[in-house]
Amino acid sequence: MGFFVLNVLALIAAVVVDSFATTWLGTWLPAGFTGRWYGSAWTEFQLDNVLMVTVEVVFAVVAISLLLGIPAAYAMARRTFRFKRVVLLLFVLPLLVPPMTYGIPLATVLYSLHLAGTINGVILANLVPAVPFVILVMTPYIEQIDPKLEAAARVFGAGTFRLFLHVLVPLLAPGILAAGLLVLVRTIGMFELTFLTAGPDSQTLVVALYYTVFAAGVRSAQSIDAMAVIYMVATLIWLLIALRFVNPTQLVTRVRQ
């Protein structure tokens, strides 16, 4: 166990050290340290553009999936209906099937609609796992809320919209935060779907990183690693925030049995 953690930390450290190295050939540590690779990575890989796209995609996906997912989770938590099992299966499937399998047909459809290669296409593709994920994460949170609170609000004349806004959303804040952060972290890291649907102007950070490593040899290893560090920092910040609110097992236990 310690061996595993040590190796993971070492591989992260190797990337970080290399990103600051002047030259690093055949020694334990680089000959000298410099920050200039970050500057060159920034201009070389047009990171300002990539970061803008990443932020746009990630926040659009988080906002839309919360907006669509929470109401659906409410219905799943509060109602029993005839085809509930079918609907549940429908929401579980996109999380069980690996993105590569449905990503290729999805990309084909998006290309025929001229949506692939655009930011909108990337957002649409990323919604496929995000919306069901929000639904499955939020359903237990909503089940925990006492239905009497809603009944009371109804008695005083609150409509469904006001019920959501003034009763459910404040009570659900921790759950919404958790679901939102998890979707955020997962969307930053989502490689396959973005890779299959993105065009040159709609790459997110992880896809841009893939292309630079793929075309390695042309670029210096240090500037690739500098980009990897930028990606790592972008993810880890959110992960650390998320871990304050979420039990880590929630990141993987996508399907509650």
Place this chain on the structure above:
Amino acid sequence: MSTSSRPAIKLPDRTLLLLVPGIVIVLTLFLYPFLFGFILSFLSHQGPNLGNYTKFFSTPFLSETIWTTLWISLPATLINIGFALPVAFVTRRHRFQRALTAILVIPITLGTVLIAEGLLTYLGPQGWLNRLLLMLHISTSPVHLTHNYWGVFLSLVVSGFPFAYLLLLSYLTGIDPALPQAAATLGASPWRRFIHIYLPLLIPGLAIAFCLSFVQAFSVFPSAVLLGAPAGPTRVISIAAYQAAFEDYDYPMASAIAMVMAGVQLLVVALALTSRNLFYRGPTTGGKG
């Protein structure tokens, strides 16, 4: 779940309308493309037939990707589960458990691309690992761990082990501690408690963890390209599908490969779940109610 007690005729429940946007998203962006791909996979240049599938299975360059992928993903999954089970068992009540899980989440969230890049630097001929092995005289020449089978395998362990660990941990902590305690008061040793109490209750969780880990490992793509030898030993099925779609622009063929991929996955998952039933029938979380 059961709806049999509800009256057959009633006013439509407006709350259920809240489900509609979510269902529409899944139907249009998941189910429709999937079915579209399924139908597309039967279309070749001469009209609807099985051409793409016969081509796939008669061309070794394509059909061998199934075995290549299984040859990487099955051992990686078994190792991940095999190591994650004892580790999760030992650390389930450990006081550093929360810190440990936090560290283990890092490889999952960093994603496969970063792990691949990190392993390239770390395991490369000039990397720290090879330096250490040479310095300690464990080996006399650098061990080749990148751009071959082992690179991809190790990347699957790095990303898959934490996944399996966290999954099994959540199943283990779901087992009612009163059960092993009862066994202990009756004189069962820790080993016998593990074999006769924990393991049977954990089999369903193990099966699920195996399936989820396997599905992830089977669809390995970025690390097989970056860290492996994508032209040969690690030409996994995702690479074949990707090349058909975006290098040959043969979408029907790509869809056919995607369908084969889904089929093989479902087959392995079905096998795992059937073998689960041979051991135990009951609730997955076990012991809680």
